[in-house]
Amino acid sequence: MAGITYEDFLDLSFDPADSDLVCTFRIVPADGMDVESAASRVASESSNGTWAALPTGEGFTDMRAMAFDIEALGGGADADGGTDAAEIKVAYPEGLFEPGSMPQILSCIAGNIMGMKAVDTIRLVDCEWPEGVATSFAGPQFGSSVRQEVFGADDRPILATVPKPKVGLSTERHAEVGYEAWTGGVDLLKDDENLTDQEFNPFHDRLVESLAERDAAEDETGEPKSYLINVTAGTNEMLERVDQVAAEGCEYVMVDVITTGWAAVQTVRERCEELGLAIHAHRAMHAAFDRLPQHGVSMRVLAQISRLVGVDQLHTGTAGLGKLANEDTVGINAWLREDLYGLNDVLPVASGGLHPGLVPDLLDATGTNVCVQAGGGIHGHPDGTHEGAKALRAAVDAYAEDRSLASKAEESPALRTAIDEWGTETPR
Secondary structure, three states: OOEEOHHHHEOOOOOOOOOOEEEEEEEEEOOOOOHHHHHHHHHHHOOOOOOOOEEOOOOOOOOOOEEEEEEEOOOOOOOOOOOOOEEEEEEEOHHHOOOOOHHHHHHHHOOHHHHOOOEEEEEEEEEEOOHHHHOOOOOOOOHHHHHHHOOOOOOOOEEEEOOOOOOOOOHHHHHHHHHHHHHHOOOEEEOOOOOOOEOOEOHHHHHHHHHHHHHHHHHHHOOOOEEEOEOOOOHHHHHHHHHHHHHOOOOEEEEEHHHHOHHHHHHHHHHHHHHOOEEEEEOOOOHHHHOOOOOEEOHHHHHHHHHHHOOOEEEOOOOOOOOOOOOOHHHHHHHHHOOEOOEOOOEEEEOOOOOHHHHHHHHHHHOOOOEEEOOHHHHOOOOOHHHHHHHHHHHHHHHHOOOOHHHHHOOOHHHHHHHHHHOOOOOO
8 A cells, every 4th residue: 555545544335343443423524524524534533544645665554444334414413503414433443452541542532533623523422342442441340239239229229428518518517417318328428529638628537437427327227338438639649548448448439530530540440459449430520521412522432431441330310300411321321231241330320409209200211220319309308418318218218119209208207398398390
């Protein structure tokens, strides 16, 4: 081959190999650019091409990506009502990627192409991960097995809450709120994504005091309880915090996986396996990538990445029932549960504006193999945190018992008060 040009990155008759990573993009070409030309540039820029024809010869391994499928989406498919929007598929040879390096993979499939002039907008919609690439990652250590192995919860979701106000509480008050929630029926206390090691609530003090209240709550209720403490920091500091968590006898760490970076998550995953800790992944900053439907990286792909790098629990949305923007929660959750070359699954976490009145519709949509997290829907209960936790637990127990909320509320004053306060309305 004498050289490589853009035209060499498009072949609509191409048949991807089983070992290829196939990515689906939604693109709107720039003015004056047809879809075929834009598609070839996406494949070129994300593999081994550039704007100029490139000579090749000895000492060259062809790691070319190939755009091979184009589906026109028609008028109105993009945010501006354009008629040139299309979904394209690009196949990447496995040899293009460093095994087990998520940063390197993303530098290819979601790197410079996000800023190309050849497209007005481009969105990485989905990925089909081949076995060789997928199994070069550790995947989750536990996944959804934590429901049964840690909490013995076979027939209901596990429940979590963040103390409110989510930042500003003293260490003592934070731990007290945890005790109130745990004894009300919640399984997990969770730090807010903004709470790490601030002066008003230092990390190690919070860890020790909260676990002391955890132990007291276990003694009172006879149920296992745990704590999702946020270890997010620089990578070395995170590892030190993970070590502290294990030394104090906690089962989990929480990581803000997007803001801290995928390579750091992979490093934490290695340490957590050594110590037997599960990873609860918060997705703070995800909307910077996925909120605009015509550009960025979809939450579906972010969830796929999270599973590969090894988180055990991941926030995936509320199927449109909470306060956050709607997304394909059901489809994402299904992908997190399906077989992926033997890698463990991920336990989805539903959070953001939930309260007891939304539980039946939520679990109809997501099933019970989830974690349900409520903040204001517990702590905003008119009778306080303990009663708010009792109300959420009663709503979940009612679903497991195939009973209506109204029926359960006849024996649960806390649930009756919650329904009177919030009904079944979705907050904004």
